[in-house]
Amino acid sequence: MNKTNKYIHIMLIAFSLLTLGACAPEIGSEAWCEQLKEKSKGEWTANELADYTKHCIF
DSSP states (O other), rough: OHHHHHHHHHHHHHHHHHHHHHHHHTTTSSSHHHHHHSGGGGGHHHHHHHHHIIIIII
16 A cells, blocks of 8 residues: 555545534533434443433533
């Protein structure tokens, strides 16, 4: 893989991550709370559980 192809590949990955990150609802928003309600509780991370308790319950 030459330098130009490697650079293009890295840029595409970075762009994809930024684009996907922009689609996620803001933590604590109504949409975020609803999204977690639909997600299996076994798949929640410790941070998601703490944020859900902080923003969606109280």
